């Protein structure tokens with residue numbers, strides 16, 4: 001008999017979620033972690049970045065208060081105190097992800113690097129462990145582009161950014177994806193000079209029109225944005241040498257150009273596990289394509305024809321799929337049709353399901369419905385009218401995607417995730433009673449535009465006139 005029913009490699013969001021379920025179901029489970037419990041999200045990702053953004057948003061709110069008649073002096077940023085807030089947030093959440101908690105749930109926790117020595121056999125901390133099934137949830141790390149000179153210059157990634165003792169005077173950021181834009185705004189609002197260089201457009205996975213709102217906010221915050229700009233080399237300084245010959249020097253350089261899976265230490269060949277540059281190749285139920293008793297979850301999973309998603313809530317979603325498939329032997333497949341994602345800038349950018357570009361690229365005939373925050377009473381009352389709701393629907397009105405740019409957009413996207421997942425129509429969402437005055441009304445108003453033309457069309461007006469003439 002194997003030592004364990006289940007071995008889980010990696011104690012990040014994905015590994016912790018599946019360990020939790022398995023341990024609560026009474027399975028003999030071992031969780032193996034080589035660095036910090038909680039993985040990237042807790043230690044170097046979501047939690048510190050959102051804590052830093054909270055400090056930045058507070059500074060921005062103080063600067064904006066004048067619009068409401070409250071004049072405050074330019075906020076003074078106490079970098080050490082901001083850092084203490086960031087690390088305090090990590091410390092406050094850490095017990096949830098701790099060794100002690102998982103041991104108390106019944107899991108064995110080993111703090112060492114794991115590697116396969118044979119199918120179903122792992123080595124960790126000098127021990128050989130056998131397990132009936134293995135879930136690889138070893139995550140990903142910052143991908144470092146192959147730019148001449150980059151590796152000879154000290155640079156930051158998210159793994160080191162939050163440990164900076166000094167406030168960067170001029171932060172250069174390479175990459176305008178989720179990390180790039182969030183950290184650009186956070187540092188700019190905290191009083192750093194920021195230059196962001198992106199070789200395409202910022203937030204390129206998000207709807208272009210909504211990304212435009214974000215662009216406006218970053219520019220207003222004073223971020224020097226260089227989009228469609230390529231870096232040819234990096235020199236000490238750090239200095240970015242652009243392809244057009246321009247040179248930009250800063251005091252710190254943050255590389256935020258995407259992810260690469262943590263495959264190297266795992267010795268996957270020993271267990272015949274197939275992997276590629278994007279992670280472990282799995283089917284849509286997260287089972288390895290080449291080793292039947294091995295599954296992958298979280299950032300390291302590369303479901304074929306679907307691809308990885310680098311989001312914490314995807315890790316816990318994967319754990320649910322694995323619990324159903326692996327533990328309960330029920331059919332379960334990944335479906336990202338309604339997957340939500342949020343960029344936590346101010347304004348936030350939230351999206352569920354398809355963007356307009358994605359729907360058109362998939363050959364869908366679509367109608368686009370919009371409602372601007374400029375026509376929302378709450379937004380007007382609060383003096384923050386930047387942003388809009390944008391819905392992507394089929395010609396018959398079924399929701400394919402919903403995007404919102406605006407303050408607290410992430411808090412509004414849940415209803416749309418449900419609506420898209422349940423294949424609801426714009427009309428169904430237009431029928432919702434939404435409290436007044438809330439920003440959520442923009443989604444309902446956008447949805448209502450689908451039938452508005454038909455409602456006030458000459459035919460309907462004629463019908464209402466006829467009905468009005470009926471007795472009773």
Ligand SMILES: Cc1cc2nc3c(=O)[nH]c(=O)nc-3n(C[C@H](O)[C@H](O)[C@H](O)COP(=O)(O)OP(=O)(O)OC[C@H]3O[C@@H](n4cnc5c(N)ncnc54)[C@H](O)[C@@H]3O)c2cc1C
Nearest residue numbers: 010012013014034039040041045114139298299310311312
């Ligand atoms: C700056 C930043 C901000 C982010 N913000 C958000 C956000 O706001 N919302 C969101 O949804 N997502 C966010 N993400 C993404 C999110 O952090 C990741 O998607 C998530 O952490 C992935 O979880 P995981 O469990 O797959 O991997 P990880 O968290 O990377 O955990 C994997 C663990 O496996 C361990 N490990 C690796 N190899 C081995 C081995 N051989 N043996 C033992 N242990 C091993 C690692 O040490 C690590 O602890 C952010 C990411 C970054 C970098």
Ligand SMILES: NC(=O)c1ccc[n+]([C@@H]2O[C@H](COP(=O)([O-])OP(=O)(O)OC[C@H]3O[C@@H](n4cnc5c(N)ncnc54)[C@H](O)[C@@H]3O)[C@@H](O)[C@H]2O)c1
Nearest residue numbers: 145175176177178179180198199256257258310342343344
């Ligand atoms: N709010 C959130 O949910 C959140 C926040 C941060 C990170 N994350 C996750 O973490 C992942 C990693 O974030 P990321 O920002 O590193 O990756 P990303 O894939 O989101 O963006 C990387 C960007 O870097 C650009 N780029 C790549 N090479 C470049 C080069 N040589 N020069 C200039 N630009 C270059 C790309 O065009 C792209 O826009 C994201 O995919 C996201 O899923 C999520």
